[in-house]
Amino acid sequence: MTPLDVRRLGTVAYGDAIELQCALVEDRRHGRVDDLLLLLEHPPVITRGAGARNRRDHVLADPATLEAEAIDVVDTGRGGDVTYHGPGQLVGYPILDLKPDRCDVRRYVRDLEEVMIRAAAAFGVTAERVDGLTGVWVGGAKLGAIGVRVSRWITSHGFAFNVDPDLTGFGLIVPCGIADRGVTSLSATLGRTVSVADAGDAIAASFGDVFQRTVRLAVPA
Amino acid sequence: MSTDVVMPQMGESIAEGTVVRWLRKVGDEIDRDEPLFEISTDKVDAEIPSPAAGILTAIKVHEGETVPINSVVAVIGGADDVATAAPPAEAAPVIPAPTPPAAPPAAPAPPAPNSLAAADPSATAAVERVRSSPLVRRLAREHGVDLSQVTGSGSGGRVTKQDILTHIDRRPAAASSAAGPPPPSVAPAAPIGPPPVVSAEGTAPTFDAGQSSVAVPMTVMRRRIAEHMVASRRTSAHVHSIFEVDFSRVQQLRKAHGARYEQAGTKLTLMPFIAKAVIDALRAMPIVNASVDGDRVVYKRDINLGVAVALESGLIVPVVKQADEKNLLGLSRAIADLAGRARARQLVPADVQDGTFTITNPGGFGAVFGLPIINQPQVAILGVGSLEKRPVVVNDAIAIRSIAYLTLGFDHRLIDGVVADQFMGHVKRGLEQFEESIV
Numbered sequence: 001m002t003p004l005d006v007r008r009l010g011t012v013a014y015g016d017a018i019e020l021q022c023a024l025v026e027d028r029r030h031g032r033v034d035d036l037l038l039l040l041e042h043p044p045v046i047t048r049g050a051g052a053r054n055r056r057d058h059v060l061a062d063p064a065t066l067e068a069e070a071i072d073v074v075d076t077g078r079g080g081d082v083t084y085h086g087p088g089q090l091v092g093y094p095i096l097d098l099k100p101d102r103c104d105v106r107r108y109v110r111d112l113e114e115v116m117i118r119a120a121a122a123f124g125v126t127a128e129r130v131d132g133l134t135g136v137w138v139g140g141a142k143l144g145a146i147g148v149r150v151s152r153w154i155t156s157h158g159f160a161f162n163v164d165p166d167l168t169g170f171g172l173i174v175p176c177g178i179a180d181r182g183v184t185s186l187s188a189t190l191g192r193t194v195s196v197a198d199a200g201d202a203i204a205a206s207f208g209d210v211f212q213r214t215v216r217l218a219v220p221a
Numbered sequence: 222m223s224t225d226v227v228m229p230q231m232g233e234s235i236a237e238g239t240v241v242r243w244l245r246k247v248g249d250e251i252d253r254d255e256p257l258f259e260i261s262t263d264k265v266d267a268e269i270p271s272p273a274a275g276i277l278t279a280i281k282v283h284e285g286e287t288v289p290i291n292s293v294v295a296v297i298g299g300a301d302d303v304a305t306a307a308p309p310a311e312a313a314p315v316i317p318a319p320t321p322p323a324a325p326p327a328a329p330a331p332p333a334p335n336s337l338a339a340a341d342p343s344a345t346a347a348v349e350r351v352r353s354s355p356l357v358r359r360l361a362r363e364h365g366v367d368l369s370q371v372t373g374s375g376s377g378g379r380v381t382k383q384d385i386l387t388h389i390d391r392r393p394a395a396a397s398s399a400a401g402p403p404p405p406s407v408a409p410a411a412p413i414g415p416p417p418v419v420s421a422e423g424t425a426p427t428f429d430a431g432q433s434s435v436a437v438p439m440t441v442m443r444r445r446i447a448e449h450m451v452a453s454r455r456t457s458a459h460v461h462s463i464f465e466v467d468f469s470r471v472q473q474l475r476k477a478h479g480a481r482y483e484q485a486g487t488k489l490t491l492m493p494f495i496a497k498a499v500i501d502a503l504r505a506m507p508i509v510n511a512s513v514d515g516d517r518v519v520y521k522r523d524i525n526l527g528v529a530v531a532l533e534s535g536l537i538v539p540v541v542k543q544a545d546e547k548n549l550l551g552l553s554r555a556i557a558d559l560a561g562r563a564r565a566r567q568l569v570p571a572d573v574q575d576g577t578f579t580i581t582n583p584g585g586f587g588a589v590f591g592l593p594i595i596n597q598p599q600v601a602i603l604g605v606g607s608l609e610k611r612p613v614v615v616n617d618a619i620a621i622r623s624i625a626y627l628t629l630g631f632d633h634r635l636i637d638g639v640v641a642d643q644f645m646g647h648v649k650r651g652l653e654q655f656e657e658s659i660v
Binding site: 049066072073075077078103104105106107108109148149150151152 | 254256
């Protein structure tokens, strides 16, 4: 099976993570690295994908609040609408070469959903897809979000899995432009605290299963 | 021979895609596999490489349009077309309306030696073997450099931008004609010898022996600026009014609060203060936030503030939308973000549309004041002169104050001198008595 290196990076500023991904996409393209899964957390940040660029109406918080909370609003090169990242949310950025047998972006998005559904199941949480919407949901509330970029079939950006975030952060936005649904987390669903580290183990394992990759855990230097 | 570029199928069940952004423009030379455009499907953005090498001769689907898969979105003229400079009939540029007609196909065509290299598969392969980025390959093409002759300092012998710039600097001026090894028999075919190695602006042109002048095609941006400026002069009855403004208070506030803004990730420059004062004055005097439509005055609800950004080879005016709804931090960030993206050439069309008033900053390069031309269809523009400490009379004593001259260029069709001066009085007061609570 194709190898997959999982790199756990801790907390990384959004802009730094973008730069890192750009470099790794190039490295992957030239075969300098194998398929990668970056797992990390971001400091609080609101990001807008192609669907929300130049729109303010899905960012609900007024500038003063954003200022007081020191939250940046960043336009970014992934698909999708607006989302919030913050501590307690496990962010996964797969840098995969989808060639030759996985050249289907819709399948890729479904596979990422499957990764989160299986990881949630490992904690006894039943998450599901909702027709017409991207992401994974628990009782109509969003547990995991997806926004992806593909360049010559090499992936970047990825998914955000709500493990134990402060859910009030999502009150600043209309997540993914969907106004009538709430946001939840593993901790909120289970009524006990799940650690990001444990969720990362579950995600790494389910990612290997879904994408049929041999997972290698890399320890940060 | 030309190649159609089609909307790719990004997955089995996907029937259509939206063009988000063109990364190259009509007339550009492009390599096979170089990123050409970005599309969006479902929750996925994808960057699509060019299927062939050649000249981008037509863009058929504009940014923001959605088309079924396999629709032709652009046409790449083949290397043959380049070598013969004989464009196929369909090469008539299909380009977005506001863009002026592309230069004649022959103009942007690269020097003959390069076209030959591109037509020769073995030469292309040699270039491909050298590790390099698209930017580096483009520089190599523009300057007629054989990449295999450049020592790469990057990882794995990769040729970096610095490597190639150093290489270009070091070689003798005459080397431009010797770059690449074209077969001697072909040399006479080159119409006027090697074109001068020069971009339209910025770099000094290279003159060959006996040449007393060189003609270089304008960049698309240059042409648009030229048309826009002349059209504005023809449209508006320009008048200028100059005010002296004491920025001492603003400087104090910047000093007192700058660190806090830096913690929030942005630098507290003069511009957000000026923007804020302008916004308040526009609110108070809606006639300045308007445009002329025949014999009607069109008042604009939103204040969309354009801030001119100087680029290496031109000028662009990105717009802070609904600027009146932003606080000083928001303005500060929005201006920095737009300026950054303007310089990185990452603006999207919406970023430069719908402006209702413009601020430009000739003082950034030392001008005491400027007499700016109105950015149509707006009716006024503020020019900010350089900020300097000057001796001024305060309460009958001489004091040292930070002074700048602000100029309002206004359209006398709509705005009379007294209104312009009231507006400027408002801006001046706003800056000289800037309320600390706003900061």
